[in-house]
Amino acid sequence: MELNSAKTGEAHVLTPMADRIDAASAIQFKDAIRAATVDGPARIVLDLGHVKFVDSSGLGAIVASMKHLGAGRKMDLAALNPDVDKVFRLTRMDTVFTIYEDLDAATGQVST
Amino acid sequence: MSQRPVVMGKKTASKNVDPITLYNFTFPAEQLAVRTALADIRTALEQALLDADLVGRVESALAELFNNIVKHAYANQGSGTLKCTVTKTAPGVVVNVIDRGKAMPGHTLPDGDLPNLEVGFSDLPEGGFGWFIIKSQTDGLSYERVGADNYTQLVFEVRRNA
Numbered sequence: 001m002e003l004n005s006a007k008t009g010e011a012h013v014l015t016p017m018a019d020r021i022d023a024a025s026a027i028q029f030k031d032a033i034r035a036a037t038v039d040g041p042a043r044i045v046l047d048l049g050h051v052k053f054v055d056s057s058g059l060g061a062i063v064a065s066m067k068h069l070g071a072g073r074k075m076d077l078a079a080l081n082p083d084v085d086k087v088f089r090l091t092r093m094d095t096v097f098t099i100y101e102d103l104d105a106a107t108g109q110v111s112t
Numbered sequence: 113m114s115q116r117p118v119v120m121g122k123k124t125a126s127k128n129v130d131p132i133t134l135y136n137f138t139f140p141a142e143q144l145a146v147r148t149a150l151a152d153i154r155t156a157l158e159q160a161l162l163d164a165d166l167v168g169r170v171e172s173a174l175a176e177l178f179n180n181i182v183k184h185a186y187a188n189q190g191s192g193t194l195k196c197t198v199t200k201t202a203p204g205v206v207v208n209v210i211d212r213g214k215a216m217p218g219h220t221l222p223d224g225d226l227p228n229l230e231v232g233f234s235d236l237p238e239g240g241f242g243w244f245i246i247k248s249q250t251d252g253l254s255y256e257r258v259g260a261d262n263y264t265q266l267v268f269e270v271r272r273n274a
Contacts, residue, residue, distance in 0.1 A: 023179040026141035056173040056241035064238045071233050083168040091241050092229055092247055 001028040003036050006045075008107040011076075012040045015047040021058030029058065033065040042073045046108045049079035054087050063093070080104035125143060131206070134160050135198040141186045141211065146178040146194075152196055160200055169249040170198075170205055170268055176242040177264060178211060185213025185262060204251070204269040215257045 004015040014036055021029050037044060046062065048054075054062070066075040078100040080088065088094045100106035113135055134156040139145045157167045178194060186192040195210040216222070224243030229236065247253060251268030 020147070022147065022175065023182070024141075024147050053171065053175075055172070055179065056239065056245055057179065060238035062219060063236055067234060067236060067238075082164075083172070085247070086168065087172065090245065092226065096229060096236060 001025055001032045001033045004031045005036055007041065008045075008103075010041055011043045011045045012037070013045045013047055013103065015052065017050055019050060020053045021051055021061060022053060023057040026057040026061035029061045030065055030068075030072055034068060037065075037069060039075075039095065040069070044069065044073065044075045045078055045100075045103070047078050047103050047106075048084055049103070051084055051090050054084050056091075058092060059087060059091060064094070066097070076100060076106055078103050089090055114192065132160070133197065133198045134200050134205075135196065135259060136207075138193050138195040141178075141182045141192040141194050143182060145178070146175070146182060149178065149194075149241070150175055150195065153196070156198065157205070162200070162205065166204060166268055168272055170266075173246045173249040173268075174207065174209075176246045177266070180242055181209070181211045181213055181262075185211050187214070204267070207266040207268070209262075209264045209266070211262050212260050215262060216255060219255075219257045221253065221255045235255055 002017040004017055006015075006062075008015045014033065016029060016032070018025060033046075046065075062075075062077075069075055076098045077088075079102050080099060085099070088097070088099065135153050135215060137149065139149050139151070153174065154167060154171050157170060174196070178196075181194055182188065192213055197208045199206045199208075211265075222243045224247040226244045227237035227240040231237075246266070249268070250266045251269040251271075252265070254265045256263045
């Protein structure tokens with residue numbers, strides 16, 4: 001899966017360039033995140049701005065990627081569309097991840 | 113089948129009390145075919161002007177059910193098929209799914225409880241959400257094993273305060 005990568009402030013922003021993280025793409029997603037986070041900042045912001053749909057396999061892949069970072073690093077989420085946000089709230093995964101409305105909020109950029 | 117045939121060109125859906133078939137296809141039980149089917153079903157629901165919350169719930173529940181059938185009923189053998197019929201009814205949508213894979217254990221639906229999140233970091237669940245999602249997104253759910261077929265029916269109603 002194609003991932004855009006940017007260092008913003010102290011965070012490593014990773015943006016999956018895919019409209020679905022689902023059963024068909026969960027493994028590619030995990031592989032791409034692992035490869036992109038071998039080293040680099042302790043804080044990852046996963047920008048889901050391009051993602052329109054996440055199923056339970058995709059949700060599991062996001063959790064697995066966060067766990068793979070280890071307890072010393074952190075993965076926050078940003079820019080969830082309403083359907084994706086619903087999956088996180090429904091499964092109570094919104095209590096596990098810090099979720100930001102958009103990338104600016106996640107990276108501490110003040111929009112005026 | 114008691115289902116009435118679709119009358120082509122009849123577009124007065126909102127006043128029509130007869131069920132209208134929006135989607136009726138058989139496709140291979142594999143992940144990419146599931147993706148295509150979900151996209152086609154979403155398009156059919158949007159073209160029928162169903163509300164966004166209901167369309168999202170149908171897609172979410174069917175994604176879990178279809179993937180469950182691919183993974184468990186057919187055990188990723190890649191040779192089975194799935195038949196899915198989506199019908200628009202007065203209160204919402206009824207979906208009937210037939211597969212010829214293994215029966216559900218005990219011929220009954222799983223409880224679909226939410227996995228426990230009150231665990232240590234390394235024990236956070238990476239799966240087990242599927243039936244919980246299906247149950248919470250539907251307003252009616254039934255399963256029956258008849259001969260070599262699994263019949264699953266999902267009912268979705270418009271939720272006013274969604």
